[in-house]
Amino acid sequence: MTVVSPAARTVRPGDPGWDEARAAFNLSVDQRPHHVALPADAAGVAEVVRAAAAAGLRVVAQRTGHGAAALGDLRDTVLVRTAALDEVRIDVARRRARIGAGALWRDVVAPAASAGLLAPHGSSAGIGVAGFALHGGVGWYVRAHGLAAHAIVAAELVTGDGTRVAVDAEREPELLWALRGGGGPGIVTELELELRPAEPLYGGVAFFPIERAPEVLHAWREWAPLASEQLTSIGRLLRIPDLSHAPAHLRGRGFVLLEAVALAAPDAAEWALTPLRALKPEIDTFGPIAPADVPALHMDPEDPVPYRRCDALLSALPAAAVDALLEVAGPDAAPPLQSIELRHVEGAATRPPAAPAALGALAGPYAMTATGMPIGAVGPGDVHAALDALTGALAPFTAGARVATFAESRPGAASLFDDATLARLAAARRRVDPDGVIAASHEVPLRDAT
Numbered sequence: 001m002t003v004v005s006p007a008a009r010t011v012r013p014g015d016p017g018w019d020e021a022r023a024a025f026n027l028s029v030d031q032r033p034h035h036v037a038l039p040a041d042a043a044g045v046a047e048v049v050r051a052a053a054a055a056g057l058r059v060v061a062q063r064t065g066h067g068a069a070a071l072g073d074l075r076d077t078v079l080v081r082t083a084a085l086d087e088v089r090i091d092v093a094r095r096r097a098r099i100g101a102g103a104l105w106r107d108v109v110a111p112a113a114s115a116g117l118l119a120p121h122g123s124s125a126g127i128g129v130a131g132f133a134l135h136g137g138v139g140w141y142v143r144a145h146g147l148a149a150h151a152i153v154a155a156e157l158v159t160g161d162g163t164r165v166a167v168d169a170e171r172e173p174e175l176l177w178a179l180r181g182g183g184g185p186g187i188v189t190e191l192e193l194e195l196r197p198a199e200p201l202y203g204g205v206a207f208f209p210i211e212r213a214p215e216v217l218h219a220w221r222e223w224a225p226l227a228s229e230q231l232t233s234i235g236r237l238l239r240i241p242d243l244s245h246a247p248a249h250l251r252g253r254g255f256v257l258l259e260a261v262a263l264a265a266p267d268a269a270e271w272a273l274t275p276l277r278a279l280k281p282e283i284d285t286f287g288p289i290a291p292a293d294v295p296a297l298h299m300d301p302e303d304p305v306p307y308r309r310c311d312a313l314l315s316a317l318p319a320a321a322v323d324a325l326l327e328v329a330g331p332d333a334a335p336p337l338q339s340i341e342l343r344h345v346e347g348a349a350t351r352p353p354a355a356p357a358a359l360g361a362l363a364g365p366y367a368m369t370a371t372g373m374p375i376g377a378v379g380p381g382d383v384h385a386a387l388d389a390l391t392g393a394l395a396p397f398t399a400g401a402r403v404a405t406f407a408e409s410r411p412g413a414a415s416l417f418d419d420a421t422l423a424r425l426a427a428a429r430r431r432v433d434p435d436g437v438i439a440a441s442h443e444v445p446l447r448d449a450t
Contacts, residue, residue, distance in 0.1 A: 008039040008048050022079060024065030027306040028374065031068055033060075033079035040084050042156060042164060042189035049187065050162030052078045053437045060439040061187045063102055063128035067135070067404075067441040069309075077439055082130070085189055090115050095195045096153065101130040101188055105295060113291035117195040120148040122405070123298035130191055134184045135404035135442070136359050138367060140203070140261040140294055141196075143229045143347030147362075149181035150353040151194045157186035160433030164189070169355070178428040181359020182417070183404065183440055185429040202269030203261035203297055204286030206276060210254030210331045213237060216279060217322050217342075220258055223275050224317075225365075229347035231272055233260040234298075236341040237329060241375060254331065260286075261294055307338075307373045308380065310387040311406035313364035315399040317342065324393040328386075329370075335386035337372040358421055364399035369406040404442050416442055 011021040012035045021036040034057055037048040045061070052059045058077040062068065085100035088107050092115045097108055106125035112118065122132050122139040132139075137148025145151075154168040155176070165186070167175045178185055208216050220235040227233065235258060242252030258276050262269040266288050277284060289297075314321065325342075329335050346365030353360060370390050372383035404416050417425065425444040436446050 008037045008044040011036040011038065021081065023304065024062075024068035025304045026065065026068055027304050028308060028380070029065070029068040029071075031065070031071070031074055031079065033074040033077050036079045036081060038081050038084065042085065042158070045080060045082070045085075045187055045189050046158045046162045046164055048078060048080055049158050049160065049437065053161065053435070058437055058439045059187065061101065063131060064104070064126065065304075066127060067131060070441040071439065074439075080187065082128075082189070090117065090195075092117070095197070097193050097195055099129050099191050099193060101128075101190060103129050105129055105132070109295065110292045112195055113198060116198045118198050118291060119195055120145060120151045120193065121295055122148070123295060124300035124302075125295040126300070126302055129193075130188050132405065133191060133193065134179060134181070134188060136181050138343065138345060138349070138403060138405045140232055140297075141263065142343075142345050142349045143232045144263050145196055146348035146351075146353055147181065147357075147359065148193070149179075149359055150355070150357055152176070152180050152191055153194050154192035155179055155184070155188050156190040157184065157188045157432070159186050160435055160437035165432070168192075173356075174428055175432070177356045178358050178425055180353075180355070180357035181404075182357075182421075182425050182428075183442055183444065185425075185432045185438075185444075187438055198291065199263045200265045201261065201289050201291060201294060202264055202266055202287065203289045203294060204259075204284065205297060205299075206258040206279070206281035206286065207283035208256045208258075208279065208281050210237065210239070210256050212279075213256040213330050214322075214326055216256045216258065217326070218319060219279060220276065221317055221319070221322055224344045225346070227272060227344075228262075228264070230264050231260060231262040231269070232344065233258065234341050234343050236339065237337075238299075239334075239338050241338065241373070243375075254334075255282075259297055261289070261297065305373060306375065307371050308383045308387060309369060309371045309406065310391050311367070311369045311402055312391060312394060313362060313399040313401050313403060314342075314366040314368055314394065314397050315364045316397060317366045318397070321394060321397040324397070325390070328389045328393045335372075335389070336374075336378040336382045337370050337386050337390070340370040340390065341368070343367040343369075358417070358425060359403070362403065363401035367403060367406065368394060 082102040085102035087100045089098040105121040133148040239254040374380045
């Protein structure tokens with residue numbers, strides 16, 4: 001290991017710890033950057049950017065590497081690991097959290113809850129807060145409170161020349177707009193998020209044998225639009241690999257799941273969920289739940305795994321859409337996909353936010369995402385074919401837009417924003433990174449289409 005600055009450690013190819021330093025959460029992605037920098041703080045990030053720019057290299061920031069599949073070739077890029085920037089400060093009186101770019105949601109949810117506050121987290125405690133929020137952030141409270149991006153009220157970022165800039169609505173309103181769902185120009189080293197007063201929570205998962213998928217998904221499809229915006233739910237097909245780390249009673253089986261979290265007292269939540277529980281699931285885990293336990297409901301992997309993913313926003317979910325999904329991915333099709341989910345997001349997230357945001361209202365009431373792992377006899381080609389078949393089947397029902405929260409495989413921002421938003425994001429990027437030093441998973445071009 002060599003030192004490039006007093007504030008950052010460097011790991012180069014061949015150094016001890018190289019493979020660990022460059023690894024992404026998605027083990028299907030073989031990241032090979034020019035070198036990896038491990039700054040100790042925001043000043044170290046700025047030093048790394050200045051050194052890289054002077055050497056003619058680019059820089060990309062990463063905490064967990066969930067979005068690494070969209071990055072492309074990194075041979076001339078310094079990979080900045082932000083893990084050390086993990087400080088979390090809760091301001092109870094102002095209902096704000098100041099969160100370092102290296103913090104994970106598990107670092108935020110528990111201290112916020114202890115202060116009587118609710119954080120806009122996603123469906124995994126191991127996701128980086130910054131990447132999740134900057135790219136939209138579709139979480140368990142999305143129908144009631146909107147996207148995590150809309151909770152961003154301030155930030156600190158490093159520009160392409162290594163300058164540290166404080167961003168808020170008074171000092172840098174245009175940069176704040178870009179950070180709120182646009183990925184953000186520059187490298188964000190700290191975010192300030194608005195928190196909500198804690199409310200009673202009720203949630204869980206109902207497991208049904210996958211053979212009941214047509215019955216269960218259609219029942220959920222009919223029920224979901226009638227549910228209060230205080231309740232967010234997911235209809236999901238889950239095939240659990242026959243691997244030793246899977247619970248013995250679930251291993252090697254397929255299920256159709258109904259997952260839900262309600263911001264409601266037990267009596268009200270139980271009444272709302274009665275039609276789903278009346279379907280008599282094989283396993284029913286619904287009940288009052290602590291805020292810190294909510295991220296685990298979705299059962300996302302805690303450790304890195306190899307996977308491929310596809311995603312879409314759906315403009316509607318008619319019976320024909322569910323039938324199309326089941327035709328290519330239902331119990332009779334048995335595709336090599338571990339998870340296919342339909343998230344009901346209609347509510348606050350599909351209305352314009354109170355403050356301006358690069359990612360405003362979502363274009364559709366349902367978000368689809370599917371994941372497959374190339375393991376055992378299943379190769380990457382098999383997974384890609386299954387994902388293509390699924391997106392093709394649902395194409396007539398898509399909204400023509402995507403959310404970067406789930407968009408891990410297709411690089412570039414063009415599929416995420418309309419032309420006017422892209423032009424505005426490009427202008428914001430030119431202000432802070434005119435030479436294109438800073439790379440990103442869904443990079444906004446320096447020049448707009450005009």
